[in-house]
Amino acid sequence: MPKAGRYDYPARDLDDCVMYLEKAHKVANAFVISRENFAKDIGLSPKGGGFGLTLSSMSMYGLIETGDGNIHYTDLVQKILFGQPQERADSKNTAIRKVTLFGDIFDRYGSNPTDDQIRHLLREKAEVPISEEAKVAFDVGKLLKRNVPHLKPVGGGNKEMDNKTVTLAGSSALLTLTARNVNIQVDDRISLGLAKKLLEDIEKELENRDKTSKKDQKDQSK
Helix, strand or coil: EEEEEEECCCCCCCHHHHHHHHHHHHHHHHEEEEHHHHHHHHHHCCCHHHHHHHHHHHHHCEEECCCCCCEEEEEEEEEHHCCCHHHHHHHHHHHHHHHHHHHHHHHHHHCCCCCCHHHHHHHHCCCCCCHHHHHHHHHHHHHHHHHHCCCHHHHHHHHHHCCCEEECCCCCCEEEEEEEEEEEEEEECCCCCHHHHHHHEEEEEHHHHHHHHHHHHHHHCC
């Protein structure tokens, strides 16, 4: 499997894996398929490297279990294939978040991280050698881009935060967070969860000021 320093990540995106699993199920009409038949059903050689990477990717997303010569479909992929719309969406988010690297990037930088942001995380958390950062960041970013439509912010999410405003200042990106008429700028390495908490704290402080102001006005009118 591909590696990004301390992280492992799949070679295929989630949609490709689900497509293969759906195709094999339509042929076999079963959730347990022999390795040889599964390879035949999806048009790959059971001894080829591509087949091995495909199975490893499926396992990383939590879609299959192997080990006895058979491919076992998990409950997670069955929900993705046959669940209700919301159940499918939630299950795809769960599958992608099983790959820690994707969740870490999305939670920190949102749905459209830059190559520089990915490189920063790889250096900071994955300990990727600086000589390999550019290539690894490109490969990870390309795969993440195909997976990100299925990711959701932790805790149900705040769409406004996911589509945060980014302004460039010199060589670093600053995030502009807005609560009512108050704007603050923070370093782009802040997590979305912390940014959301900052906005909530600002909103509470503004509400407290409003209450204090109204109380003072009321006292003065007496």
